[in-house]
Amino acid sequence: MKQLKYSRQRESIKSCLMSRKDHPTADAIYASIREEYPNISLGTVYRNLNLLVELGEIQKLRCGDGADHFDGDTSPHHHFICRECGCIKDLPLSDSEKINQMAQQYVDGTIDSHITYFYGVCGDCLRKTS
Amino acid sequence: MKQLKYSRQRESIKSCLMSRKDHPTADAIYASIREEYPNISLGTVYRNLNLLVELGEIQKLRCGDGADHFDGDTSPHHHFICRECGCIKDLPLSDSEKINQMAQQYVDGTIDSHITYFYGVCGDCLRKTS
DNA sequence: TTAATAATAATAATAATTATCGTTAATATA
């Protein structure tokens, strides 16, 4: 059991993620942090993001565009992904537990959580395209 | 518009996918097809899988383990992923349209589909671990 | 039967992520 040591880089990554509502990739976070810490390494960003996920302080999303996205909001909610621009928006979620229980009856095993990705076209892209 | 030409490799990939209930990765399919066509290339497997997805004949899944998985069943259903062994099991799905509509009210844009991944531990792993 | 071209195998290239490793910095303890 290695004990955690404070690092200003990790703190910066976490507060960056908390302050924004988009769901940035590791690379986008890297670009953002570099404004304050120009020497930070991309590896450091990845390592800390994964660490924060393990600690349950942030959430990792795989919406299907190849890159992992990160979400500072760990409360249960859903995501909407625009097929056009790839933006990710939060959706409120009701009855998370109930949905797990409904699915549970079909499974030999235990369900503890679920992630739902909704796909479509966001309002901005709809207005652009037309 | 390029017209499609028959290929025995594509046919083999498709029937392989139809015949199995696990949700193999491109690499797993590659290994399987190689028994019949030892010279097939991994690139061919990827190209045909993506083509079949475009044609709507198969489905691509990103359950979160890094690799894409493929599913020969395109009817609407959900998936359960075991955190231990990574196996993917099908779940029946009711009210797919209703769920989209429920989410729709929170979105500026249009929702046309959704994918839900349930996470937990499968029965086999539960019995092994204990 | 031949011409046109889609699909192939082999391989190179790319993108995202993880691992390695010598150095730096945070923290525990003497």
Add this chain to the structure above:
DNA sequence: TATATTAACGATAATTATTATTATTATTAA
């Protein structure tokens, strides 16, 4: 406070999954 321990760092190499390139082969239309 000084020192020892070791987590975390930056730089970079390696890995993994996937896509692109290209010369050749196979399918299909004329």
